[in-house]
Amino acid sequence: MRVLIVEDDPVHAKSAARVVEPLGHEIVEVSDGEQAVRLLRSEPFDLVIVDWLLPRMTGFELLYWIRRTLGASPAVLFVTSKSLEDDVVLAMEAGADDYLVKPFRVAELVSRVNALLRRATRGNEHGGLICAGEYVLDSVERTVSLRGQRIELTPKEFDLIAFFFNNLGKLLSRKVVSISTWGRELDPASRTLDTHIYRVRQKLALAPENGLRLSSVYTHGYRLEAVPARTLHPTAPSHHSPAQPMQAAQWAPAGLAYE
Known part of the structure; x- marks a missing residue:
């Protein structure tokens, strides 16, 4: 592996x-993020160990x-001296x-590295595919398909939905979503994210019949979650009135706010 x-302190x-290195992995060291980007563009890596405070x-970023x-x-x-809970939460989300957090204990770093590389090995077996509900997201080809049909998305729309797919079931704040998609926190008055x-x-037609729902949680943010598809049970027509067709509004999932 x-x-x-990526660490500026030698x-x-x-x-x-x-x-x-004694764990049997090939190690490459760089001292700043720009060098890391150049390497990651041209060479495959299984794990990046990075300090937050870099030149x-x-x-x-x-x-x-x-x-x-x-x-x-x-x-x-992240292996860094930034130890505030807000920093940890922001990075993980x-x-x-x-x-x-530095200074790290050797046994703990070994354990974390081994766990991440085992997870990376399992992920590589699926070729970068994420399956959720009736959808398949291909992070390599940067595509999303619904029941085999590709959905046309702009690059930014793909970045946004890929972030949700990678955090399925998690409540994500507007701040974290905007930073992870645009690289910065958007102006609170901006409607770009909405x-x-x-x-x-x-x-994507995100609805229970397709197995996923993207919900707005007031004052908190958004959550993409898997939901069981609803099954429509036909009802025998009444003797007094003809059976009425199911209205589209009846299918709107509860709590789904369109902004």
């Missing part, structure tokens, strides 16, 4: 390398680039696979 260490970089490009450009792989492990949410709901 190939591991990229002492910390060597410390991490000395722990990971020219922060570790969080590198995480954003990886998830937007490369999808769910490689795995990303934005797509980090794990988070370790517009994109509306478009992906419409294009």
Whole structure:
């Protein structure tokens, strides 16, 4: 397995390398995010170990680039001195696979690296595909299909829905969604996020009959969740009035707010 260490402090970089290399993995070290991007564009890696505080490009910005450009792989492990709970939550919700605060313990780093690489191996067996409900998202080809039919999406719409697919079932704040999709927190008065949410709901036909629902949770954010398809049970017509067709509005899932 190939591991990229992105750390501007040579002492910390060597410390991490000395722990990971004996596990039998190939190690490549770079000192900033821009060097990491150049490498990741041209070479495959299974795991990126990254510090948050880097020159020219922060570790969080590198995480954003990886998830937007490369999808769910490689795995990303933050090893950083930023220890506030808000920082940890922000990184994990934005797509980090794990988070370790410096100074790390050798046994703990070994355990985290092994777990992430085992997970990466299982993910590679599926070729970057995420199956949810009646949908298949291909993070390599950057496509989404519903029952085998490809859905046309803009690059930004794909970035947005891919982030939800990678966090299925999680409640995601507007801040995390905007940073992970646009690389920055959007102005609170902007309707950009709402517009994109509306478009992906419409294009993907996200509804229980297709196995997924994208819900707005007031003041909190959004959640894409798997739901059982509804089964329509025909009712015998009344002797007093003809059977009425099911109205489209009856199929609208509860709590689904179109903005």
